[in-house]
Amino acid sequence: MLSECTIFLMGKSGTPRAVARNAQIEAIKGVARRLLAEKGVSGLSLREVAREMDLVSSALYRYFATRDELLTALIVDAYDELGSSCEIADAGQRHDDYYGRWTASAKAIRSWAKAQPHEYTLIFGTPILGYEAPPETVKSAARVAHVLGTIFHDARESGKAVKPLVDGIGDVNDFLEVETLSSVMPGVSTDDYVRALMAWTQIFGFISFEMFGHYEGSVKNADMMFDRVLYELAQSLDISHS
Amino acid sequence: MLSECTIFLMGKSGTPRAVARNAQIEAIKGVARRLLAEKGVSGLSLREVAREMDLVSSALYRYFATRDELLTALIVDAYDELGSSCEIADAGQRHDDYYGRWTASAKAIRSWAKAQPHEYTLIFGTPILGYEAPPETVKSAARVAHVLGTIFHDARESGKAVKPLVDGIGDVNDFLEVETLSSVMPGVSTDDYVRALMAWTQIFGFISFEMFGHYEGSVKNADMMFDRVLYELAQSLDISHS
DNA sequence: TGTACATCAGTGAACGCGCGTTCACTGATGTAC
């Protein structure tokens, strides 16, 4: 969360000072991201960022009121990077090839995670800023959900993704935030919200297990296993080929 | 990993000194566990453990050569607690009620996680001791897998859990460690290894998402959602009722 | 266009903190003969 101080200091944009200021903020984030990638969250300190920039540590307080504020900025960036790589992958497929879009998006997520393990961990590992995500991360975090949701929606419109749940164990309206979900996946049936959330959980569960070493001894080729998982999920989601 | 030093110091068991020594080790772990539960991993320091025990910090080095060694001990304990609560839940069901055993085990895992969030995080959150799990954790970590595997095996023997995979995308033998898996789930078809691993991934993915706040805004009643997820998984695993 | 003033990026020293780990030591408890 940006402190009032920081917001105050931002001033009007466009002026030379504001431009320089934004450039400096970007430079700081860039260095912080590099250090994060090298040593992980716990090895990321304001002092080291300052050192790398040939600044005195207190200078950073002109830009970030607190270490957590810098971390939050990195989290937002990470969500955005992940979101945009997912969006690009989706856009690279034929619009009516739902299975292709689904697998491409999921693979983009996993590729991003493997290429930026520490940024993935920053987002999906143990939370560090308390258990409540800062509100400004929400919009960025929703981008991946939106991509997957849209694929669903499109498949639904073409007559796929219409399987009802096998049985009535509890009413979906009682345990899901259907209003929120319907805005992310408009037109998708409430029953399919369950499957979409399960698919989502499965993808991120898979990546976390893989990256955190919990598949050691059981999965020896995660690439192939992932393909298989995506195929099975597509089957249950009713968006597979043919 | 226990240092050679520690192993050397352990001496014969049964002697008064060895008894006192083991008691002290347990006392240290107990205090460490309490502090872990209160403040999480990052708030767990040797110095504070020592303070709580009215000892000088260097005294702990008689028992643990390093902070990581203490952490490893806590990890092993956590896996064992989780494993035994899972085993107990399974044993409390009728032996041929596979769906009951499945849901009871899964719910026991989730209950344990929610009751001991920091211990869950220690095991399934971001790894802290490097990406290779210390070898002595492996046996304890396998207990949960064994419970789930046994349910599968029993179901299989009674004629359930026999669905073949829907299609041949890659050979299971190429991406799974079938030898290891067959020892955990004897008699289960290789195709079902995939489903078992997916179910496993789904359960832990669900719990992590829930605990780390990623269901905020989409799932409002995690208990009910979890029931639904277990039901759907049982369906795909072919161990549901009737 | 020039001058007086306000803004603000960056400095440097300091505060206060807690941490893991080492090391030479004391003194009680156990063991061997």
Next chain:
DNA sequence: TGTACATCAGTGAACGCGCGTTCACTGATGTAC
């Protein structure tokens, strides 16, 4: 059973570290009149 010696739990001081954050400051850059 008693004595000489070995073991080892716990002490206390110290080393060396890096961290986040505050604060009074300098001096360059911008702004208002």
